[in-house]
Amino acid sequence: xxxxxxxxxxxxxxxxxxxxxxxxxxxxxxxxxxxxxxxxxxxxxxxxxxxxxxxxxxxxxxxxxxxxxxxxxxxxxxxxxxxxxxxxxxxxxxxxxxxxxxxxxxxxxxxxxxxxxxxxxxxxxxxxxxxxxxxxxxxxxxxxxxxxxxx
Numbered sequence: 732x733x734x735x736x737x738x739x740x741x742x743x744x745x746x747x748x749x750x751x752x753x754x755x756x757x758x759x760x761x762x763x764x765x766x767x768x769x770x771x772x773x774x775x776x777x778x779x780x781x782x783x784x785x786x787x788x789x790x791x792x793x794x795x796x797x798x799x800x801x802x803x804x805x806x807x808x809x810x811x812x813x814x815x816x817x818x819x820x821x822x823x824x825x826x827x828x829x830x831x832x833x834x835x836x837x838x839x840x841x842x843x844x845x846x847x848x849x850x851x852x853x854x855x856x857x858x859x860x861x862x863x864x865x866x867x868x869x870x871x872x873x874x875x876x877x878x879x880x881x882x
Contacts, residue, residue, distance in 0.1 A: 775833040775878030782824045786874050789867045790827070791815065793845070793859045800856070809840070836875045842868065 790796060796803035796812040803814035811826055813819035830841035846852030846860045846868065860868040 772882075773833045774881045775831060775836070775875070776881055777824075777828050777831065777878045778874065779821070779824050781874050781877065782827065783820045785870050786827065787820055787823055789870060790823070792867075793857065795845075795857075796823070808844075831875050831878070833878070833880065836878075837872070839875060842872055842875070 790812065794801055796815055796818075798804040798814045798816075801807065802810045802812040805811060810830055812823050827841055830844075831839045836842075840853070843851065843853040844855040845858060846863065847858045848854070850860070850862045852858060852860070859865075862868070863872075
């Protein structure tokens with residue numbers, strides 16, 4: 732772990748302060764209205780009924796929602812699912828939807844994490860899908876691809 736001396740910490744804080752002060756010293760003022768965040772990009776509107784009926788059963792069948800080291804035991808990585816003892820499909824839908832990349836749907840973590848590395852998957856402890864032709868992989872992919880793009 733890198734530790735800075737107190738003199739180095741003070742110097743670093745002075746740099747931050749000196750970067751913030753020039754605008755104040757030259758008469759610039761803060762915006763009077765909230766800044767509008769940048770827009771653009773595409774989002775997907777995904778089907779909740781299709782998730783509930785087709786995707787969530789696959790996740791449960793593979794134990795993704797199990798407690799302990801899996802996603803039903805709290806957030807693991809960037810995904811948290813409701814545990815089997817307290818299923819909350821709307822919560823799970825929201826969480827899994829965050830694992831879908833609208834701009835590159837085939838690279839979505841919900842597809843690549845459980846996919847074997849040899850088939851193009853990314854690191855994950857459990858690899859239930861050996862290939863992209865696995866019927867359950869294709870079910871999850873079909874749910875994503877049926878999403879309606881919204882600019």
